[in-house]
Amino acid sequence: MRLWGRATSARRRMLCLWLLLLGFALVTLALSDLFNRDKGHSHQNPGPPRRPLQRFSSPQDLEVIVDSRDPALELGVDLAPLKSLQEDQLLFVPSTQGTKSPPQKKGSYKVLLPGANKETAAPAPPTHGEMGKAVQLHLEGSERDTELAAVQKYGFNEVVSEKISLHRRLPEARHSECLGEQYSESLPKASVVICFHDEAWSTLLRTVHSVLDTAPKQYLQEVLLVDDLSQHGHLKSVLSEYVSHLNGVRLIRSTKRLGVGGCRALGAGRAAGEILVFMDSHCECQKGWLEPLLERVAQDRTRVVSPVMDVIDWQTFQYNATQWPVRGVFDWRLDFYWESNFPLQDKGPDSAVQPLRTPALGGGVVAIDRHFFQSVGAYDPGMLLWGAEQIELSIRVWSCGGSMEVLPCSRVAHLHHHHLPYRFPDQDLLQRNKIRIADTWMDAYRKIFYRRDTLAHFIRQSESPNITERLRLKRSLGCRNFHWYLTTVYPQLYIPQDRPALSGELYNVGTGSCADYPRLQGPQGGPMNIAPCSGTGSQHCDLNSDGEVRWGPMGALCLDAKGERAVLSPCLTQIPTTSRTQWKFVKLSGQLVHQQSQLCLEAVKDGNLSQSSPREVSTHSSTGGLFLRPCIRHPRQQWHFEQLVAPKGT
Numbered sequence: 001m002r003l004w005g006r007a008t009s010a011r012r013r014m015l016c017l018w019l020l021l022l023g024f025a026l027v028t029l030a031l032s033d034l035f036n037r038d039k040g041h042s043h044q045n046p047g048p049p050r051r052p053l054q055r056f057s058s059p060q061d062l063e064v065i066v067d068s069r070d071p072a073l074e075l076g077v078d079l080a081p082l083k084s085l086q087e088d089q090l091l092f093v094p095s096t097q098g099t100k101s102p103p104q105k106k107g108s109y110k111v112l113l114p115g116a117n118k119e120t121a122a123p124a125p126p127t128h129g130e131m132g133k134a135v136q137l138h139l140e141g142s143e144r145d146t147e148l149a150a151v152q153k154y155g156f157n158e159v160v161s162e163k164i165s166l167h168r169r170l171p172e173a174r175h176s177e178c179l180g181e182q183y184s185e186s187l188p189k190a191s192v193v194i195c196f197h198d199e200a201w202s203t204l205l206r207t208v209h210s211v212l213d214t215a216p217k218q219y220l221q222e223v224l225l226v227d228d229l230s231q232h233g234h235l236k237s238v239l240s241e242y243v244s245h246l247n248g249v250r251l252i253r254s255t256k257r258l259g260v261g262g263c264r265a266l267g268a269g270r271a272a273g274e275i276l277v278f279m280d281s282h283c284e285c286q287k288g289w290l291e292p293l294l295e296r297v298a299q300d301r302t303r304v305v306s307p308v309m310d311v312i313d314w315q316t317f318q319y320n321a322t323q324w325p326v327r328g329v330f331d332w333r334l335d336f337y338w339e340s341n342f343p344l345q346d347k348g349p350d351s352a353v354q355p356l357r358t359p360a361l362g363g364g365v366v367a368i369d370r371h372f373f374q375s376v377g378a379y380d381p382g383m384l385l386w387g388a389e390q391i392e393l394s395i396r397v398w399s400c401g402g403s404m405e406v407l408p409c410s411r412v413a414h415l416h417h418h419h420l421p422y423r424f425p426d427q428d429l430l431q432r433n434k435i436r437i438a439d440t441w442m443d444a445y446r447k448i449f450y451r452r453d454t455l456a457h458f459i460r461q462s463e464s465p466n467i468t469e470r471l472r473l474k475r476s477l478g479c480r481n482f483h484w485y486l487t488t489v490y491p492q493l494y495i496p497q498d499r500p501a502l503s504g505e506l507y508n509v510g511t512g513s514c515a516d517y518p519r520l521q522g523p524q525g526g527p528m529n530i531a532p533c534s535g536t537g538s539q540h541c542d543l544n545s546d547g548e549v550r551w552g553p554m555g556a557l558c559l560d561a562k563g564e565r566a567v568l569s570p571c572l573t574q575i576p577t578t579s580r581t582q583w584k585f586v587k588l589s590g591q592l593v594h595q596q597s598q599l600c601l602e603a604v605k606d607g608n609l610s611q612s613s614p615r616e617v618s619t620h621s622s623t624g625g626l627f628l629r630p631c632i633r634h635p636r637q638q639w640h641f642e643q644l645v646a647p648k649g650t
């Protein structure tokens, strides 16, 4: 009895122990699950990687924290000598460049880097607030609200992006002739440098997987992720962990905010591949995108090339192929555009696969020889955060011995943001970057820029950029001047004459307003209007010696007549003797006379009727605009060209 009793109690004790152990195991499991889910930021996509777990030998290889305050690193000058360039292409060796400290100064610098040191690498309050909002909306249970919150946070519908595979394949969009193209067997290897700052998890990882899934192994040296001081939690240890399971991906973290140029230069300094491919952190590559880029650069190391940039819709994440031909251009406000729908000059039989020389390239994806990148001056370290750095690179590459091309057989899709999620810490940052371009590269032509961006002019008046180093670079590289660039590389850009009293805002005495063209109507033109004078340079126009009134920062639209309405239409390349787009300004009366009809330009305000021609009542009673009317002495037919600023020439 006692024996049995002892045996039972022993068994009971064992049972208890087992139960305890089981319970403990369950709790551990649940906890780790919870922890993981928490770490994973409740994303569906970052499941266990499909590849076998294969860690790099040393963790330093995988994730490097770079104290980027070391200026040598920022400029990426820890370089091998320039072996791959031919001697006659060897223009400049960056030897002393790295010893100079970055030239930032004063207010903007402070605002830019509120937490440049390591302690403050914790999540910042503003993003927390936004995240809180997102979570709250989610709890309210409405999918629509969650989507809205995601759009607010990222500038695109991240909820939709989450549902799309990280390995999705883009539909074929290349011209059929591209599919038969043969590329050299021995192409140089590429380092794909992807800089990111608070990128969404799904878009960042889809970019990485897209490169890994499409780039042939033998041509991919590495994918170099460079974290430009992100604050979002999912980009911290979770990302490190995730990346540790990917073969050939390295992660570098900067300890201060570098901006696009600085971040890319940092990656370039750490890259091992012969060719650098800079890629935005929200891209998807089309099959076969890499080989054409590598081949073109391998054939001429001073070539800088880009794929055709297709578009991913910010709302639906649908892929939309871009029409060929397409080229990169910029206007006199130094804003960049991809331009399509232009006639190819020599449209040969294989123009669908021929590389196209382009005045500029966008920043989305750029492939460049690593040594050429360094020798031509990397990115301007004086440029802050982002904006216009691709225009600076473009002018510099062309002027200093290189060239640029878009390759139709290479396609990469770029997520088109609805808006940019980050506010500029400094409103004038973009202007400051543009001022550096204007003063470094544009010679006397910079006046044309300052007239069309008066904010930049006023900033420039109160402070000078320190471009000493860049001018030294320009000299030592023996770069050509901007006149050469305009006439040889970018002859399509209209060069305004900006004559005094014949250019500026077109001010109407009768209405006290200025001639205006609503930007939303697009580059194809449309009806002119009147609006309050902006004073920013956005309403600048130029009556040139051909009698054209050239409008806008591109100067590609001309004042034209359509019936009785004054409209803008694309300017003619050759002007016949009497054209619809020819005008004469009578200084004495202030009348602007349409040469073909001999009618005068008259301003009509919204909701008002025209005195001089009452028959317009029925058709135009509710809209203002610019009309052609018989010439009379009336303030509404009286105009002034008002130049807003007088920038210095040299």
Ligand SMILES: *[C@@H]1O[C@H](CO)[C@@H](O)[C@H](O)[C@H]1NC(C)=O
Pocket: 313, 318, 320, 321
């Ligand atoms: C694709 O682009 C074309 C022209 O750029 C546009 O008209 C069309 O609406 C776009 N389609 C989608 C689905 O966004």
Ligand SMILES: *[C@@H]1O[C@H](CO)[C@@H](O)[C@H](O)[C@H]1NC(C)=O
Pocket: 100, 101, 103, 466, 467, 468, 469
């Ligand atoms: C401009 O920068 C150079 C080097 O980058 C420096 O030597 C010089 O002192 C700076 N000039 C001013 C006015 O800050």
Ligand SMILES: *[C@@H]1O[C@H](CO)[C@@H](O)[C@H](O)[C@H]1NC(C)=O
Pocket: 605, 608, 609, 610, 611
């Ligand atoms: C409309 O035009 C008439 C005559 O031209 C003028 O007296 C009146 O002030 C205008 N009204 C507005 C709102 O501009």
